[in-house]
Amino acid sequence: MTAITSGEARGTGGVAGRLLFPQEVAMTPVIVALYDDYGIATRVRTQLVADGFPTDRVEVTSRLEAGQADAQPGDAFNDRVSNYFHTIFDQNEEQAQAEDFATRVLGGSSAVTVHPRADYEIASARKILQQNGPVKLEEVLG
Numbered sequence: 001m002t003a004i005t006s007g008e009a010r011g012t013g014g015v016a017g018r019l020l021f022p023q024e025v026a027m028t029p030v031i032v033a034l035y036d037d038y039g040i041a042t043r044v045r046t047q048l049v050a051d052g053f054p055t056d057r058v059e060v061t062s063r064l065e066a067g068q069a070d071a072q073p074g075d076a077f078n079d080r081v082s083n084y085f086h087t088i089f090d091q092n093e094e095q096a097q098a099e100d101f102a103t104r105v106l107g108g109s110s111a112v113t114v115h116p117r118a119d120y121e122i123a124s125a126r127k128i129l130q131q132n133g134p135v136k137l138e139e140v141l142g
Helices: 038-050 067-071 077-088 092-106 119-131
Strands: 002-004 029-035 058-061 110-114 136-141
Touching (some): 029 038, 029 119, 038 058, 092 136
16 A cells, blocks of 8 residues: 555546556545544544445544454554554555554544545545544555
């Protein structure tokens, strides 16, 4: 996976400014937003589901709700949370992002992870996540 900035993602069939040929498949990003408040994170999840996202493509990870981190290997919660973010940010240049998200969640923040599959879902997820004031927002090409 490769981290991208909001200016690099294109919603018109191109990726980073290039057109796709019919045999190519556009990769959609995984979007992760970090909030200082668990209540805001759960509200964001509710807004995303109300907007049409299936519940299996919207995850909250926090000290109060482990989410998909519980499915990761590790004896302790800390290990599972770290492993979860390392599966999202899996390239060498993204390891610092994985550590930062894990540290912040273990420190009390809450992360909302969204797996959009279409251009309109990407735009919708960005809008909902951003309008709720995340401390941090990252997109990773999947």
